[in-house]
Structures are given as C-alpha cells and as structure tokens.
Amino acid sequence: MMQIFALSMLNFFYDSRVRGVFYQAISGASVVVATVFIARMVSQNLAEQNIATGFDYLNREAGFLISQSFIEYRPTDSYGRALLVGIINTLVVSSLGVAFATLLGFLVGTAQLARNPVLRLLARIYVEVLRNVPLLLCLFFWYAVLLTQLPLPRDAWEILPHVFLSNGGLTTPSFRWGGAHTGVALSMLLSLAFALLFRRTGLYCSHLRPLIWLALLTPPIIAAVALQPEFIVSFPEKLRFRIVGGMRLTTEFTALLVGLSLSASAAIAEIVRAGIVAVDVGQRDASEALGFSRPQTFRLIIVPQALKLIVPPLTGTYLSLFKNSSLAVAVGYPDLVMVSNTTMNQTGQALECIAIYMSVYLAVSLAIALLMRVSFTKNGH
Amino acid sequence: MDINVNSAIHIDDATAQMASVRLPPPRQSFARYWLKALFGTTLNTLITLASLWLIWHAFRRAADWLFFQAVISGGPQVCKVGHGACWPFLVAKVRFMIFGIYPYSEHWRVFAALILFLLACGISMMPRFWSRALIPLWLAVTALVIVLICGGMFGLTYVPSTQWSGLPLSIILSFVGFALGLPLGIALALARISSLPTIRLIGVAIIEFTRGVPLITILFMASVMSPLFMPGRVTIDKLLSAQVALVIFIAAYVAETVRGGLLAIPAGQYQAASSLGLGYWKSMWFVILPQALSNVLPPLVTLFIAFFQDTTLITIVGLLDFLSTVRAAMHDPNWQGVATLEGYLFAGLVYLVFSLGLGLYGRFLEHMRSLSTSPARRL
Numbered sequence: 001m002m003q004i005f006a007l008s009m010l011n012f013f014y015d016s017r018v019r020g021v022f023y024q025a026i027s028g029a030s031v032v033v034a035t036v037f038i039a040r041m042v043s044q045n046l047a048e049q050n051i052a053t054g055f056d057y058l059n060r061e062a063g064f065l066i067s068q069s070f071i072e073y074r075p076t077d078s079y080g081r082a083l084l085v086g087i088i089n090t091l092v093v094s095s096l097g098v099a100f101a102t103l104l105g106f107l108v109g110t111a112q113l114a115r116n117p118v119l120r121l122l123a124r125i126y127v128e129v130l131r132n133v134p135l136l137l138c139l140f141f142w143y144a145v146l147l148t149q150l151p152l153p154r155d156a157w158e159i160l161p162h163v164f165l166s167n168g169g170l171t172t173p174s175f176r177w178g179g180a181h182t183g184v185a186l187s188m189l190l191s192l193a194f195a196l197l198f199r200r201t202g203l204y205c206s207h208l209r210p211l212i213w214l215a216l217l218t219p220p221i222i223a224a225v226a227l228q229p230e231f232i233v234s235f236p237e238k239l240r241f242r243i244v245g246g247m248r249l250t251t252e253f254t255a256l257l258v259g260l261s262l263s264a265s266a267a268i269a270e271i272v273r274a275g276i277v278a279v280d281v282g283q284r285d286a287s288e289a290l291g292f293s294r295p296q297t298f299r300l301i302i303v304p305q306a307l308k309l310i311v312p313p314l315t316g317t318y319l320s321l322f323k324n325s326s327l328a329v330a331v332g333y334p335d336l337v338m339v340s341n342t343t344m345n346q347t348g349q350a351l352e353c354i355a356i357y358m359s360v361y362l363a364v365s366l367a368i369a370l371l372m373r374v375s376f377t378k379n380g381h
Numbered sequence: 382m383d384i385n386v387n388s389a390i391h392i393d394d395a396t397a398q399m400a401s402v403r404l405p406p407p408r409q410s411f412a413r414y415w416l417k418a419l420f421g422t423t424l425n426t427l428i429t430l431a432s433l434w435l436i437w438h439a440f441r442r443a444a445d446w447l448f449f450q451a452v453i454s455g456g457p458q459v460c461k462v463g464h465g466a467c468w469p470f471l472v473a474k475v476r477f478m479i480f481g482i483y484p485y486s487e488h489w490r491v492f493a494a495l496i497l498f499l500l501a502c503g504i505s506m507m508p509r510f511w512s513r514a515l516i517p518l519w520l521a522v523t524a525l526v527i528v529l530i531c532g533g534m535f536g537l538t539y540v541p542s543t544q545w546s547g548l549p550l551s552i553i554l555s556f557v558g559f560a561l562g563l564p565l566g567i568a569l570a571l572a573r574i575s576s577l578p579t580i581r582l583i584g585v586a587i588i589e590f591t592r593g594v595p596l597i598t599i600l601f602m603a604s605v606m607s608p609l610f611m612p613g614r615v616t617i618d619k620l621l622s623a624q625v626a627l628v629i630f631i632a633a634y635v636a637e638t639v640r641g642g643l644l645a646i647p648a649g650q651y652q653a654a655s656s657l658g659l660g661y662w663k664s665m666w667f668v669i670l671p672q673a674l675s676n677v678l679p680p681l682v683t684l685f686i687a688f689f690q691d692t693t694l695i696t697i698v699g700l701l702d703f704l705s706t707v708r709a710a711m712h713d714p715n716w717q718g719v720a721t722l723e724g725y726l727f728a729g730l731v732y733l734v735f736s737l738g739l740g741l742y743g744r745f746l747e748h749m750r751s752l753s754t755s756p757a758r759r760l
Contacts, residue, residue, distance in 0.1 A: 024579035031583060042609045116425050117418055118432040132736035133729045134690035136697075137704055141725040148721060323595035330697055337598060350605045354598065362593040 042351070057347045058083070064342055066334045068250045079343050086339030087360060093256055093335065094322040100261035101321060102314075105268025112273045123269070130266035136327055138263055143255035143331045154241045162235045164243050170254045171236040174247035180229035187223040191216050196374055252333040256325070264321040268314065275310035276302060315372040319365055326361075336360060460719045470720035471727060474710040478727065481546025481706040490537065491549050494529040497522055498552070506742060508749065542620050546701030548731070554702065555689040558627040563681075565628065566635025567674075571665065573640055584636075591633035597694050599626045604698045623695050631688050638680050642673035679750070682743035686736045704728055 012018060046053055058080035065075055069085045070092055111123035130138070147167055151157065156166035164171040195216050236246030249257075279302050287297040328335035336357050344353040409417070420426045450465030460467035480488050501522040505515050530549070533539035545553070572584030591599070603626035607617045646669055654664030696705040710716070711724040 020577050024577050027583060028579045038610055041611070045609045045611075114428075115418060115421075116428050116432070117415075118429050118436070122432050122435070128737065129733065132686070132690075132733045132740065134693040134704070134732055136693040137725060137729055137732065140704075140708070141722075141729065144721045144725060326595040326597045327694070327697075329597065337595075337601070341601070344605070351609070354602050354606060358594045358598055358602075361595060361598065362590065365593040 046351070051348050053349070053351070055352055057343075057349055057352070060347075062343070062346075064346070066339065067332075068253055068334060079347070082339050082343065083336070083356065086334060086336040089333065089339075090322075090325050090328070090335040090337075091364075093253060093260070093328065093333065094325040096257055097260040097264060097321050097325065098318050100257070101264035101268055101317075104261065104265035106272055108265060108269035109272025110276070112269060113276055127266045127269050130263055131270070135259065135263045135324055136330055139255060139259040139327055139331055142259045142262075143252070146251050146255050146258075153243055154238075156238060156243060158238070162246070164236055164238060164246075165254075166243075167251060168243075168248070169251040170249040171243045171246045172249065173233055173235045175231055175233040178229065180227035183227045184220055184223045184229055187219040191219045250333070252328070252331045255331050256328050256333045259327075260321055260324060263324075264317055267317045267320075271310055271313045271317065272306070275306040278309050279305045311372065315369060318372070319368055322364060322368065323361060457716050457719050460716075467720040467723050470710075470716055470723055474713070474716070474724075477547075478703070478707045478710050478724070479548045481550065481701050481709075482544050483546060483549075484538075484540060484544065487532070487538065487540060490529045490532070494526045495549055495552070497529075498526055498556075542618060545620070547706045548703040550701065551689075551692050551703040554624060554627060554695065555685075555692045557624060558631050558692070559685055559688060561628045562631035562635055565632035567639050567670070569632055569636035570639040570643060573636065574643055587629075588633045588636050591630060592637070596626075596630050596691055597697060599630055600694060600698045602626070619698075620700060623698060623700055627688075627692065627695075630691075631684075634684055634688075635681070638677050638684055639673060641680075642677035643669065645676060646673055675750070679743050679747040682739060682746060686739050686743070689735065689739070690732060703731065 043053075059078050061076055062079045062082040063075050064082070066073055066082060066085050068089060070088050071085060073081060073085045108123050108126055111119050112127065114120050114123070150165065150167040153164075153166040153168040156164040156168075156171070159165050162173045195212055198212065198215075234245045234247075236243050283301055283305065284297060287301040288294075292300065325335060326337045329338045329341065332338070340353040340357045344350050347353075418425075419429045446465050448465075450463065452460045452463040452465060452467050452469060455469055457470075460470060476485075476488065480491055483491055501518060504510050504518070528534060528537070530545065530553075531540065531542075569584050569588055572580050573588060575581050575584065600623060603622040604619060607622040611617060650668055650672065651664065654668040657664075659667065692702060693704045695702050696708070701709070707724045707728040711721055
C-alpha cells in the first residue's frame with residue numbers, strides 16, 4: 001500500500017504539467033517578491049533622502065531656457081510644457097532623419113548594385129565607413145565640423161534656394177502654424193488610419209479603390225474649407241551681418257540630423273542591397289524574356305518583391321534611429337532625454353523623469369512597429 | 382539505347398545547324414570588360430567621370446591635409462596657424478588617448494594585458510582550436526589580465542577601477558558585457574519560447590522593455606537610480622552599474638537573435654530529442670542549442686560589432702572610455718581647439734579597424750558555414 005502511494009506520489013512529481021505549474025509559481029513569486037522588495041527599498045530611500053514623489057512637479061514653473069522649440073515656450077512655463085517641447089523635438093528630428101535616411105539609403109543601396117564599378121566602389125566605401133564608426137563619434141565629429149568648418153552667418157552658404165547653412169545652424173523658410181493647420185493635419189491622419197483599417201478588413205477589393213481615395217481626400221478638403229488655414233510663408237534673407245526671417249534650426253539640431261540620417265542611411269543601404277539581391281535571378285530572366293526593359297524589370301518585378309524583404313528590417317532601422325535620437329544629449333540638442341535630465345537635476349525627482357521618458361520611448365516604439373506592420377500587410381497577414 | 386542517344390545527338394546537331402544557333406559570345410578580354418563597364422553608355426561614362434573626379438578631389442584634399450600642409454613638428458602654437466593636420470598632437474597625446482588616466486608608469490601592465498587578451502582572442506577565433514582546451518586558456522588569461530590591471534598582488538601596485546580608462550576600458554566593457562550577456566540572452570530566448578505562460582511572459586516583458594528604450598536611458602537609470610535600489614547608504618561603483626546595464630541591454634538583443642535560431646530548428650529535432658528520452662534541459666543542451674547557436678554565429682558577430690560601438694555611450698554618463706579619453710586629450714588646455722578633427726579621425730580610425738576586422742571574421746564564419754552545410758544536410 002505504502003509502495004503504491006509512494007509510486008503515485010512519484011508519478012505526480014514527474015508529471016510535466018505539475019512541474020510546469022510549480023516552476024511558474026516559483027518564477028512568478030520570485031518576480032513579485034523582488035518587485036515588492038525593490039519598491040520598498042526605493043520608497044524607504046526616497047523618504048530618508050527627503051525626495052518628493054508624485055507628478056505634481058509637472059505643473060510647477062520650469063525656469064530654464066530651451067534653445068530650440070517648435071511650439072511656443074518660455075522659461076516661465078511649466079515642467080510639463082518643457083517636457084512636451086522635448087517630446088516634439090525628439091519626434092521632429094527623428095521623423096526628418098527617417099525621411100532623409102530612407103532617401104539616401106535607397107540611393108546608395110541601388111548604387112551598390114550598379115553596373116559601374118567605380119560607383120559601386122564609392123557606395124561600398126560610404127556604407128562600410130558609416131557602419132563601422134560609432135554613431136556617437138559621428139555626432140561629435142559632425143558637430144565639430146559644422147562649428148569649425150562652416151562660414152559665419154553673414155557668409156552663409158545658400159545650399160538650396162532660401163536655405164542657408166552656416167556655423168550658426170540651418171535657416172529654412174517657415175510658415176506660421178495655427179490651430180487650423182493642426183485640424184487639417186489631424187483629419188488627414190484620421191482618414192489615413194481609417195483607410196488602413198479598412199484595407200485590413202475583408203471588405204476591401206480593387207473596385208473600391210476610387211471610393212477609398214474619395215474617402216481619404218474628402219475629410220481634409222472639408223476641414224480645409226471649414227477652417228481656412230492661411231499660408232503665411234516667411235523666407236529667410238541674408239543681410240549684411242545676419243540672416244533674418246525663416247526658421248532657424250540650431251547647429252546642434254543640424255549635427256544630430258546629419259549624423260542620424262547618415263548612419264541610418266548606411267544601414268538602410270545594406271538592407272536595400274540585400275533585399276534586391278535576394279530576389280531570385282529567375283525573376284529577372286523571366287522578366288527580360290517577356291520583353292521588359294531593364295528599368296521596367298527593376299521597377300515592376302524586382303522592387304515589389306524586394307520590398308517584402310526590405311520592410312521588416314527597415315522598421316527595425318527606423319526604430320533604432322528614433323531611439324538613437326536620444327544621443328542628442330551629447331551635442332546639446334534639447335530632446336526628451338535632455339529636457340528630462342535638466343528637470344531631474346532641478347527637482348531631484350529622478351524616478352518620475354526616467355519613468356516618463358522610458359514610457360514615451362516604449363509607447364512610440366510600439367506605435368511605429370504596429371504602424372509599419374499594419375500598413376505593409378494586406379488583410380492582416 | 383545507344384542508337385537512340387546517338388541519333389538524339391545527331392538530330393540536335395542537325396537542328397543546331399538548321400536554326401543556325403548562335404554560339405556563346407567569345408570571352409571578353411580583361412581590358413574590353415573594363416572599358417564596357419566604365420564607358421559602355423553615355424550615362425555610364427558620365428557617372429564614371431563624376432565618380433573619378435570625386436575620388437581624385439577627395440584624395441588630393443586628404444593628402445594635402447594629412448601630409449603636404451600638415452604640421453609635422455612643433456607645438457600647439459604652430460598647429461594653430463597651420464592649415465593641415467596636427468601630427469604633434471597625436472604624437473604627444475597618443476598614450477593618453479589609448480590608456481587614459483591609468484598611472485603613466487604602469488602603462489606596460491595594461492599593454493601586456495591587452496596583448497595577452499588579443500592573443501587569446503586570435504587563438505579562439507580560429508576554428509582549428511575550437512575545443513575544450515579553450516576553457517582553461519580563457520580562465521588563465523582572465524586571471525592574468527585581472528592581476529595585471531588591478532594589481533595589489535605580486536608586487537604590483539593597486540590601481541582602483543576609477544583609473545581604468547581608454548581603449549582597454551572600452552574593450553573590457555564590451556567583452557565582459559558580451560561574455561555575460563550571451564548566457565543571459567540564451568536564457569531569455571529559452572524563456573520567451575517556453576511552453577509555460579508565466580515564464581514566457583517574464584521573458585517577453587524583459588526583452589521588449591529593454592529593446593524598446595534607448596541604451597542611454599538604461600545607462601542613466603543605472604547611474605542615477607542604482608543608489609535608490611540599494612539598502613541604506615551602499616553606493617555601487619559607477620563602472621559596475623554601467624557594466625550591469627550593458628549586460629542587460631546586450632542580453633535582450635542576443636535573446637532575439639538566438640530566438641531566431643531556435644525557431645529555425647525543425648520540429649523533428651525537438652521530437653527526436655524527446656523520443657530519445659532526453660528531458661527539457663538535456664535536449665536543449667545536447668541537441669537544440671548547439672545547432673541553433675552555430676546557425677546564429679554570424680549575426681552574433683554583427684551584434685557584437687554594434688555593441689562594441691555602443692559602449693561609447695558610457696561617455697555620456699561620465700565614464701572614461703576610449704572616445705572620452707580622446708575628447709579629454711582634445712580639451713587639454715594646451716591643445717584646446719587645435720586638433721578637434723585629428724582626434725575624432727584617430728578615434729574613428731581605431732573603431733573602423735576593429736569593426737572591419739571583426740566584420741571580416743563574421744564573413745569568414747558565414748563562408749565556413751556555407752561550406753559545411755551541404756544542400757543535402759540543409760534539407
């Protein structure tokens with residue numbers, strides 16, 4: 001009897017389901033215990049060091065200047081407003097970086113596959129150098145180059161019509177952004193989101209395409225008619241000693257943008273090259289056999305198939321560019337992290353500041369990943 | 382049979398003659414090939430000329446700056462007026478840039494440790510030496526390196542970790558980070574594909590959180606918040622907290638790479654292992670992991686290169702890695718503003734050589750793998 005009992009107990013302990021529950025209970029419990037322990041330790045330490053807790057500080061006056069801001073900001077504004085400036089600065093530099101990096105990356109990526117060996121060599125050098133030098137070093141380097149090698153504002157180079165580059169930064173035309181513009185932009189975003197969602201439902205088919213375009217364009221047009229946004233553009237002019245008008249982007253911003261775009265463009269070039277190479281050679285032969293010209297083959301046969309392979313790693317590159325924009329702190333561009341660090345130094349509330357920026361990064365990273373997945377998969381596959 | 386074949390050949394020959402099949406074009410001569418590749422069409426000619434002009438121009442400017450207009454000897458004052466590169470800066474500061482604030486008279490110890498370490502690396506990178514004998518080799522090398530760098534025994538003076546800096550620190554941080562991050566990453570990958578929901582959840586949470594935030598925020602968290610996590614007034618060494626942050630960071634990325642390798646192992650391998658009576662750990666250790674890891678070796682090398690470059694970020698939390706000693710040398714009061722580009726270019730060159738070397742090694746590993754896995758085995 002005893003033996004049978006022992007045997008059944010043994011069976012019980014050797015049952016993989018029982019063991020599974022046991023392991024899960026242990027790991028779950030240890031995570032909970034560790035969390036509670038750390039939380040208690042932190043609250044005890046905070047109380048001992050007389051550090052305030054909670055997010056009340058966001059309403060208090062910030063009192064520090066921010067060198068670059070795309071919304072109105074004065075030192076008398078609150079910490080919350082300063083944080084918003086930081087978030088917008090991060091988003092602006094990373095979205096511009098994504099745009100430039102994609103453009104450059106596709107150019108260099110296709111140049112790597114060019115028939116001309118000299119062009120191929122140049123593209124190869126570009127990619128290898130940028131991929132093998134740390135981004136932080138590049139940022140320091142570009143910042144130093146911009147500061148020391150560029151002319152003074154009064155001798156600024158006009159790199160594009162009405163775009164001036166000098167050691168004081170980049171000056172571009174600007175137009176006054178008002179509530180009406182925000183309304184139109186929001187309606188555009190909303191209709192785009194709806195169109196994407198609609199494509200994922202099974203209802204979409206190609207007959208509906210004109211209808212979709214109509215649905216995409218109508219809300220912004222209605223919003224534009226209703227809100228009547230004004231386009232007051234201010235073009236910068238070079239006077240004798242300085243540049244007036246337009247929007248001035250600081251040297252820090254320019255250095256960060258250049259560094260981020262160049263580094264990411266090298267990564268994108270590699271992804272594009274790999275994607276194009278991975279398309280089966282037979283596809284090219286078949287296309288030529290059907291009488292497509294070389295550019296047609298490239299545009300109609302190769303690129304659509306390569307895109308499927310390019311998009312997932314491209315998303316990864318966009319995400320890392322977005323996260324790398326936090327290196328702004330190295331050149332002194334007031335992004336989310338830098339504004340938070342200043343806040344941290346002034347209020348001492350490190351826990352809250354770090355929690356805020358980490359959750360912003362997490363949220364935006366997840367949003368980008370989701371967006372890329374939604375927009376490049378048909379019907380949710 | 383024979384007749385058939387012969388007649389087939391015969392017919393083939395006949396059809397070839399009838400349809401006057403074009404012969405393959407004669408092999409192009411070397412010069413012809415290049416002429417066509419470079420100047421085949423008008424557009425191509427333009428591209429070639431533009432590229433050559435660009436290369437020539439860049440080359441001439443670089444040569445001018447590096448040699449013809451460079452300041453070969455003299456002090457900061459000479460460099461200030463000169464237009465070219467400032468070689469005296471590099472000569473005067475090279476030891477500081479590489480070894481940082483490590484005591485000057487003890488530089489030989491770090492140098493010896495570095496050579497020892499690189500030798501051990503070189504040996505273990507060669508597939509012919511891949512065996513268990515590497516374990517005692519690495520234990521011995523690690524012990525020797527620790528003795529050489531820390532000191533405090535065998536008559537060597539003690540050097541505290543606050544004085545470790547420069548290139549050796551960068552190498553230590555990235556190598557130790559990867560050596561500890563690899564097993565942790567494998568564990569996280571196993572947790573993430575585990576069949577137990579709680580363990581999977583823990584794995585996913587750690588990996589996604591770490592990958593979702595920038596490294597710099599993790600480093601800030603480690604340096605600012607680690608005192609809050611410790612009981613009482615215990616303070617953690619700055620270097621240690623940065624190292625822990627780096628380990629967790631790289632582990633999350635290793636985990637995703639290894640997970641890719643684990644998912645690529647066919648289900649038959651798992652089934653075969655369990656039908657042989659191997660439990661979870663044994664089947665992982667003897668069957669699954671060896672295959673998965675050897676498959677992801679090349680991407681792991683790529684990951685290591687990126688990680689080696691990422692260790693420069695510790696500059697921002699105030700540790701003296703190679704990049705920050707270079708910057709410190711440039712901001713030396715005597716040389717302030719004289720040799721900014723020289724310093725960055727030197728640092729860039731060092732990183733470039735390291736990364737390119739490792740990249741070549743990664744390509745070599747990939748080549749080896751493609752040789753060892755014949756198409757038959759891959760099925």
